[in-house]
Amino acid sequence: MSRVLGKYVPAISLVVCTLLIWGAWSMTATQAPPPELAVKAPVAIVSQRPIRVGVTPEPQASVAIEISEPFHVTAVGSPKVLLKAPRLARTTVTATPRGLKIGKHELSVTRLEIVADKTPAVWIEGHQYRGRMRLFRASGGKVLAVNVLPLEEYVASVIDSEMPGDFPDEARKAQAIVARTYAIYQMQQAGRDAPLDLYASTRSQKYLGFQYRDGSRLLAGESVASRRIAAETRGQVCTYQGQVFCTYYCAVCGGGTVKGTEVFSDAAAPLAVVKCDWCKEANLYRWTAQVAKRDAQADIAPLLGRDGKKPGTLKSVSVVRAKGAGSLSEFDLKSDRQTVRVSGAELRQALAGRGLYSPRFTVEDQGNTWRISGRGHGHGVGLCQWGARGLALSGKTSEQILAYYYPGMQLTTLKSPGAAPPVKR
Ligand SMILES: [Zn+2]
Structure with missing residues (x-):
């Protein structure tokens, strides 16, 4: 989704707006604390495992790699160390008939995992990531790179990847919650044996990683502020009738959101049509x-x-x-x-x-x-990022913003939501 305008979420839209829920606002002035654990067990379980993010948009003939800390390589799921080195200068990963080749090192495995002593360490295609990196030999002699990291570390980067740092905190908190919810929904859909849960691009939601190169510039993919917001919303998700739903969202709805079922076959009831007068500055x-x-x-x-x-x-x-x-x-x-x-x-x-x-x-x-x-910009379904900005500037809280764009949803706090990021980098 994610992706300012051009910088983040693509989206869409053509809407004829409506009425809906404006009145419901006033009811949320006093917020009850979010219910604990109104969510079914699978959600709590899934959120405790690391998330797997495809960081190449699709399998590629070769993938640029660099590792800045001491590391070792194993086959996925095996403790046996296949390669160990103090660092890796910039080189490429390619597929071979026997397995995978990292620079000059050919390894006879088709699914390998790079574990660094300290992260962030691994660079893939100009982005440096926290956590571990998996490389898969895909069909057609191609390579797929998948970043495996704690969910909350991932959320901390998605906040800055999807929404500018100068948007108000309450809008960015709403962003954090929809990003976390979207991710958990995708983790549930993918299942444990899939190679990945979602992608780092707007195909899913934008995830820039720890830092990245843009020409000669080195840019941050997360910040002290985004890590603080991830921590402040830790474990909070949107639920409907006790279950996480796919919190689709868009950059600019252009005056009103699109009915979710117009675009997505798995759209839940809260992806309803709401009028939005809050994104006019986009x-x-x-x-x-x-x-x-x-x-x-x-x-x-x-x-x-x-x-x-x-x-x-x-x-x-x-x-x-x-x-x-x-x-x-x-x-x-x-x-x-x-x-x-x-x-x-x-x-x-x-x-x-x-x-x-x-x-x-x-x-x-x-x-x-x-x-x-x-x-508008994007598909027009769900939370409008520029609308969230407008609402936050008008004094609404993240929960009020979410209740507005996803009518009928509940804010729920998962009990064991995976490791939350410390505030300091
Ligand atoms: Zn809008």
Whole structure:
């Protein structure tokens, strides 16, 4: 999700807003303490194991690696040390017919784990991570890197990765809680034997690690402030009817959130439609893009021809208005051969790289170009990050913010939520 605007969460949106819950606010002025352990056992158990984060977006032909502390390498699940060294200068990991090769060291295992005496130590593709690093030989002779670390250490980095440090504390606390909840939900879904629980990119939620290089600059992936916020919200999760649900969230909803089931098949009831007047200061509250018709024709041809038919020449695109609040509009693409109905998300995906920030937009034919006018950044479901900022500035607490964007949810504190980070780095 995660990802300021461009820097963090992608998202989406096209919404028709509604009413909902504004009135419910006043009821939350006095907060009862969060209920302890209203959550089923599997959640408490899952949150005690380390999280496994895929830090390469997908398996790669080679992965850049560097290790700055003494370390040893084992096969995953085995105590036997296969390699030990005081450090590793920058090199690459590749797959071989026998296993995996780290620099000049070839190891006859397909799943290995790097354990450093002190972390953070391991750098992968310009990011340095806390915890352990696993390397898997994937199909096609590729390599997948997975960072394994305590959940709360992970949350401390996601806070800064997903939300600017100058957003108010209560917004960042809400971010911490939705990030933790999202992570635990993904851990439950993945199960114990899966190689990973989620990814470090906006495909899941953004996780930059401990620090990273951006050209010649070295930037922090976490901070004293983000570790403090992780500690202050330690173990807090959003639940609905006693269970953790997938807390989807977006960067800017653009005026109202999208009904969760419009976008995600596993959307729980709290992913409802709420009006949001709090994200107006975001640059992408409204946006426009100009796309040359010639480019649009090329981009859209696969959609026009998706049933194996010839796409023909694109003649027009028209919006099929959504029915009901929080629903997404569709589009009719008409060529000289046929008319195809597609979702805003499909059309946005086809026009990737053309400056469409959400699936909520209209298209105006201006002769040789389309003028596309849209709202919001991201899918528009769940907590609106810029809205959380606005609400926090208006004096709302993190719990009030969460109750607003996920109506019906409860804030629950897990009893044994894994190692919390100390405040100091
Ligand atoms: Zn919003």
